[in-house]
Amino acid sequence: xxxxxxxxxxxxxxxxxxxxxxxxxxxxxxxxxxxxxxxxxxxxxxxxxxxxxxxxxxxxxxxxxxxxxxxxxxxxxxxxxxxxxxxxxxxxxxxxxxxxxxxxxxxxxxxxxxxxxxxxxxxxxxxxxxxxxxxxxxxxxxxxxxxxxxxxxxxxxxxxxxxxxxxxxxxxxxxxxxxxxxxxxxxxxxxxxxxxxxx
Ligand SMILES: Cc1cc2nc3c(=O)[nH]c(=O)nc-3n(C[C@H](O)[C@H](O)[C@H](O)COP(=O)(O)O)c2cc1C
Numbered sequence: 098x099x100x101x102x103x104x105x106x107x108x109x110x111x112x113x114x115x116x117x118x119x120x121x122x123x124x125x126x127x128x129x130x131x132x133x134x135x136x137x138x139x140x141x142x143x144x145x146x147x148x149x150x151x152x153x154x155x156x157x158x159x160x161x162x163x164x165x166x167x168x169x170x171x172x173x174x175x176x177x178x179x180x181x182x183x184x185x186x187x188x189x190x191x192x193x194x195x196x197x198x199x200x201x202x203x204x205x206x207x208x209x210x211x212x213x214x215x216x217x218x219x220x221x222x223x224x225x226x227x228x229x230x231x232x233x234x235x236x237x238x239x240x241x242x243x244x245x246x247x248x249x250x251x252x253x254x255x256x257x258x259x260x261x262x263x264x265x266x267x268x269x270x271x272x273x274x275x276x277x278x279x280x281x282x283x284x285x286x287x288x289x290x291x292x293x294x295x296x
Pocket of ligand 1: 113
C-alpha cells in the first residue's frame with residue numbers, strides 16, 4: 098500500500114463519499130479499521146459501542162429495508178428526508194458497519210437511562226469519527242449515516258440487538274468520486290475566547 102498520510106492531512110482530506118467502486122474491501126482492512134476505532138476515548142472507559150459488519154447480501158437487505166421505509170413514509174404523506182438517497186449509497190457500498198450502544202446495565206436506574214445514553218452517545222460519536230479517519234488514512238471512503246434511525250426497531254430486531262441503542266451506520270469502500278470540500282463556518286465565527294482578565 099502507498100504511504101500512509103499524516104493525521105492532519107487525513108483530517109483535512111476526509112469527505113463524505115456517496116459513490117463507491119465495485120471493488121471488495123479486504124477483511125483485514127475492515128479489521129484494522131475496527132481495531133483503530135476502539136482506540137477512541139469513552140466515558141469512564143466504558144466502551145459502549147457495539148458493531149455489526151454487513152457485507153454483500155446483508156448490505157442489499159439493509160438498502161431494501163431503507164427503500165421500503167422511505168416508500169411507506171411517502172405513501173403516508175410523511176417526510177423521509179434523505180432516507181431514499183442514503184439507501185442508494187448503502188446499496189452500492191461493499192461494507193456497511195452498524196453502530197449500536199450497549200443497553201444500560203441493570204445497576205443504572207431507569208430514570209437515569211437518558212442521561213446515561215447521552216454520555217455514551219458522545220463516546221460512540223467519537224468512535225465513529227475515529228472510524229472515518231482510520232478509513233481515510235487506509236485509503237477508503239466513508240459515509241456516516243443517521244438515516245437508519247428511521248428504522249430503529251426494525252434494524253434492532255433484524256440484527257439481533259433489540260435491547261441496544263442504534264446510533265448510526267457507516268458505509269465504507271473505495272471512493273468512486275472526489276467531492277469538493279463542503280463549506281465550514283470559520284472557527285472564529287463559532288468560538289468565543291474568554292481572555293484572562295488583565296492583572
Ligand atoms: C451525525 C451525522 C449523520 C449523518 N447522516 C447522514 C445520512 O444519513 N446520509 C448522508 O448522506 N449523509 C449523512 N451525514 C453526512 C453529512 O451530510 C456530511 O458530513 C456533511 O454534509 C459535511 O460533508 P463532509 O462530510 O463531506 O465534510 C451525516 C453526518 C453526521 C456527522
